[in-house]
Amino acid sequence: MTVFAPTLVGYDKRWLRADVVAGLSAGAVVIPQAMAYATIADMPVQVGLYTCMVPVVVYAMLGGSRTVSVTTTSTIATLTASTLIGAGIAAGSDDAQSALMTLTLLVGVILLLARLLKLGAIIENISEATLSGIKAGVGLTVAASQLPKLLGVPPDPDATGFFRVLWSALRQIGDANTATVLLAAGSIAALYAMAKFVPRVPGPLIVAVAGILLVVLANIDSRGVALIAEVPRGIPIPGLPPLSDIGALLPGALAIAIMAFLETVSVGRGVRRETEPPIDSDRELLANGAASVAGAFFHTLPPAGGFSQTAVALRAGARTQLAGLVTAALAVLVALFLAPVLSDLPQATLGAMVVVATLGLLDFGSFARFWRVDRTEFWVALATALIGLVAGLLPAVGVGVLFTLYLVLRELNRPHIVQLQKDAHGQWRPGEEDAPTVPADPLVLRLNAGLYTANVRANMSAIRVRADVVEGGDRTSVPSTLILDCSRLQKVTLTVMRSFLDLHRELTDAGVTVFFAELPRANRETVLRTDLGREYVSSGKIFDTIDDAVGASRP
Incomplete structure (x- = not known):
C-alpha cells in the first residue's frame, strides 16, 4: 500500500x-x-x-x-x-x-x-x-443560531440549545434591521436558486462578492448592516x-x-x-x-x-x-x-450561507x-x-x-444455530435458523457464527432448546447424541470453552452424549493447550468430519 x-x-x-x-x-x-x-x-x-x-x-x-x-x-x-x-x-x-x-x-x-x-x-x-x-x-x-445575524439583532450569550436560541431571536424580531433582513433573504434566495438552476456556479462566492459590493458601492453598513471583524492579512503563524x-x-x-x-x-x-x-x-x-x-x-x-x-x-x-x-x-x-476586502463582508451574508448549508443536512x-x-x-x-x-x-x-x-450487542447476542440434515445426495444441508427442530438421533447442529463473550450464552441456550433439554421440554424427544459442527468458529476463547463445558455437563446429566466435529486446526491447537481440551481429545469427542462423529455415535 x-x-x-x-x-x-x-x-x-x-x-x-x-x-x-x-x-x-x-x-x-x-x-x-x-x-x-x-x-x-x-x-x-x-x-x-x-x-x-x-x-x-x-x-x-x-x-x-x-x-x-x-x-x-x-x-x-x-x-x-x-x-x-x-x-x-x-x-x-x-x-x-x-x-x-x-x-x-x-x-x-x-x-x-x-x-x-x-x-x-x-x-x-x-x-x-x-x-x-x-x-x-x-x-x-x-x-437557529444564525437568526440574530439574519435579523440584525444582538445574540443572547446565555441562550443555548435550539429552543432557547430560537425563542431569544423571536423575542427580538420587532427590533430587526430592515436592510439586514432584506440582504439575508436575498442571499438565501440566491443561494437556493443557483443551487437549483445553475449548480455549476459557485453560489457562496457569488453571494459573498455581492455582499461586499453592496457595502463598498451602496454603503449598506451605514444602514445598520453589521460586518465581520477585520480579517488579518497573511498566512497563519x-x-x-x-x-x-x-x-x-x-x-x-x-x-x-x-x-x-x-x-x-x-x-x-x-x-x-x-x-x-x-x-x-x-x-x-x-x-x-x-x-x-x-x-x-x-x-x-x-x-x-x-x-x-x-x-x-x-x-x-x-x-x-x-x-x-x-x-x-x-x-x-x-x-x-x-484579506482587507473580506473585512467588508456582511455578517448576514455569512449567516445566509450557513443556513442554506446546514438546512441541507435535514433529510x-x-x-x-x-x-x-x-x-x-x-x-x-x-x-x-x-x-x-x-x-x-x-x-x-x-x-x-x-x-x-x-x-x-443485540445483534451479537442473537443465537445463530441451524440444524443440519442429509439430502438425497448424502450432503449435509443447513435449515433456517428460525425453523423448528426436526427430531433426529444423532441431532446435528451447526454453530453458524463465531462465538464471543457477548453471544456465547444465547447460543448455548439455543442449543439446549434444540436438544429439548430445557425445563418443561418433551423428554421423549431428547436425542441420545448431539453433534456440534464447529467449522464456523473463528476463534475459541476460555470463556467459550467454559460455556461448552457447562453445556456438556448439563447435556450429559440429561443423558445426551456430545461430540464436536470439524473444529478448525488453529482452534484445535488452542483447545489442546488446556486441560479441558486435552480431556475432550483423549476421550474421543472431537472428530474431523460430521460423518466420523455420526459413525462413532452408532453402536
Whole structure:
C-alpha cells in the first residue's frame, strides 16, 4: 500500500487541466463556506480560511479518496463550539483560540491512536439512524443560531440549545434591521436558486462578492448592516497548542473525532468512481488524524470531508487530490492579497450561507424510510435528534454511540444455530435458523457464527432448546447424541470453552452424549493447550468430519 500521495501515483498529465479547474471551483465554494463555518464555532472567519490550507495539503498527501475535499463541516464546527462552551471557555476570547488549537490536536491524536489500533471498521458501526438524528439536530440548531445575524439583532450569550436560541431571536424580531433582513433573504434566495438552476456556479462566492459590493458601492453598513471583524492579512503563524485544558476538552474531542472520520469516509465512498480503489477506513483515520494534528499548529478547525465542496470538485471533473492542492494554494492567495476586502463582508451574508448549508443536512425522508423498514432505527434517529435539540450535540453524539452499541450487542447476542440434515445426495444441508427442530438421533447442529463473550450464552441456550433439554421440554424427544459442527468458529476463547463445558455437563446429566466435529486446526491447537481440551481429545469427542462423529455415535 502506497503511504504517500496515493492518488497522485501514475498521474496522467491529461488530468491536469481538469484538476486545476476543479480545485479553483471547489475553492470558490469552500473558502467562503469555511469562513462561515468558523463563525458557528464562535471563531474569527480567518480560522475557517486557515482550515483550507494545511489540513487540505496533508490529506491530499495521505488520503485515499481521489476527490473528497477535506476542510471542515457545519457538524464539526457546531461540535467545536459545544466543546469549548462545555469546557467553560468564553467564546471569542484569546483563550478560545488557544483552546481550539488544543482541541484540534486532541482530535488528531485520537484518530491516529484509532488507526494504530485499527479501529476504522469498528467506528463505522455507528448506525445510519444515529447519524441522521445528529445531522437533523445540527441543521436545526445551527440554523437557529444564525437568526440574530439574519435579523440584525444582538445574540443572547446565555441562550443555548435550539429552543432557547430560537425563542431569544423571536423575542427580538420587532427590533430587526430592515436592510439586514432584506440582504439575508436575498442571499438565501440566491443561494437556493443557483443551487437549483445553475449548480455549476459557485453560489457562496457569488453571494459573498455581492455582499461586499453592496457595502463598498451602496454603503449598506451605514444602514445598520453589521460586518465581520477585520480579517488579518497573511498566512497563519505556527504556534504550540497549550495542554492546560486537555481534561475538559477530551470528551468533545472524542465526539468530533468520530464524526470527522465518519463524514470523511461517507463522502469518500459516496463520490468514489467505479474505476477508483475502494476507501480504506484505516487509511482515512491516518489521513484525517495527520491533517488534524498538523492543522492544530496553524490555528485551524478540526478538518473533515464535506459533501458540498466535494460535489463541486466532482462536477468540475476532479481526478485526483491535486485539485485539493490547488484549493489550498487559492486559500493562501486569498489570505495574502484579499484579506482587507473580506473585512467588508456582511455578517448576514455569512449567516445566509450557513443556513442554506446546514438546512441541507435535514433529510426527513430518511426518517420516513426508517419508519417503513425498521421502527427501532426510527426511534433511535428521533431520540438522537431530540436530544441534540434539547440537551446539545455532544450529549446527542454520546447517546447515539450508546444506541449503536446497544444495537450491535443485540445483534451479537442473537443465537445463530441451524440444524443440519442429509439430502438425497448424502450432503449435509443447513435449515433456517428460525425453523423448528426436526427430531433426529444423532441431532446435528451447526454453530453458524463465531462465538464471543457477548453471544456465547444465547447460543448455548439455543442449543439446549434444540436438544429439548430445557425445563418443561418433551423428554421423549431428547436425542441420545448431539453433534456440534464447529467449522464456523473463528476463534475459541476460555470463556467459550467454559460455556461448552457447562453445556456438556448439563447435556450429559440429561443423558445426551456430545461430540464436536470439524473444529478448525488453529482452534484445535488452542483447545489442546488446556486441560479441558486435552480431556475432550483423549476421550474421543472431537472428530474431523460430521460423518466420523455420526459413525462413532452408532453402536
